[in-house]
Amino acid sequence: MYKVFVGDKPLVLTTKVEQETNFKNYLLKTVNISKAIKQLGKPNVEEVRLIHKNKDKLLAKFLKKLPKVIAGGGKVYNEKGEVLFIYRNDKWDLPKGKAEKKETIEHTALREVEEETGVEGLKITKPLETTYHIFKRNGRNKIKITYWFEMKTNYSGKLCPQENEGITKVAWLSPDESVKALENSYANIRALV
Numbered sequence: 001m002y003k004v005f006v007g008d009k010p011l012v013l014t015t016k017v018e019q020e021t022n023f024k025n026y027l028l029k030t031v032n033i034s035k036a037i038k039q040l041g042k043p044n045v046e047e048v049r050l051i052h053k054n055k056d057k058l059l060a061k062f063l064k065k066l067p068k069v070i071a072g073g074g075k076v077y078n079e080k081g082e083v084l085f086i087y088r089n090d091k092w093d094l095p096k097g098k099a100e101k102k103e104t105i106e107h108t109a110l111r112e113v114e115e116e117t118g119v120e121g122l123k124i125t126k127p128l129e130t131t132y133h134i135f136k137r138n139g140r141n142k143i144k145i146t147y148w149f150e151m152k153t154n155y156s157g158k159l160c161p162q163e164n165e166g167i168t169k170v171a172w173l174s175p176d177e178s179v180k181a182l183e184n185s186y187a188n189i190r191a192l193v
Helices: 033-039 058-063 105-117 175-182 187-192
Strands: 002-006 009-014 023-027 047-051 068-077 083-088 091-093 096-098 123-137 140-152 167-173
Touching: 002 058, 002 187, 009 058, 023 033, 033 047, 033 140, 068 105, 083 105, 083 175, 096 105, 105 123, 105 140, 105 167, 123 187, 167 175
Parallel strands: 002 123, 009 047, 023 047, 068 140
Antiparallel strands: 002 009, 068 083, 068 096, 083 091, 083 167, 123 140
C-alpha cells in the first residue's frame, strides 16, 4: 500500500476492495485522476482508494498517470539531536528541492538542504522513506516524488533562509519543538518525522 497526498488527504494505492464508507474506490486502470483528486475536496471523503490486483505493479502503474517532478531532501540532525526545519507558505517543512539534470538524488538532497538553509558539512547517514504528493502547476496536476535522506552535521553557524524560494525561517528544533511544529506541517512530512 502507498499513500500519495493531495494536501492532507491521501490517494491510497491498494489491492484490497472494501465497502465504501468515508472513502471512494476506483480501479487504477480506468480512473480519471482529476476526478479522483476532486473527490478529496469533498468534506465527507477522507481518502480515495485506487485499486489494482498486482501489488508489485501498483506504484509504477499509478506513476504513469501524471507528469513527475523528482526531488531530494533531508531530515538533518545536529550534535544536540535537534532537527533542521524550514518555514515556507505558513507551514513547517523539511528542506528539499528539484533534481537537476545528471545529478544523483543524493547530491540533489545535499545541495538543496545547503541552499535552502545555509547549513554546511552535511553527511548522509541513511536513506529514508520516499514520499509522494500531488500539486497543481499551471492548471495541471503533477506528482512530486521526494527521496529523503537522514543527514547529520556539526555545523553551528548562521542559518540563512533561501528567501527567493519563499522560505522565511530556518530553525533547529528539539524533539518537543518538532512535535509542535508538525501540528502545522504537511501530512507527508508528519509521516516522515
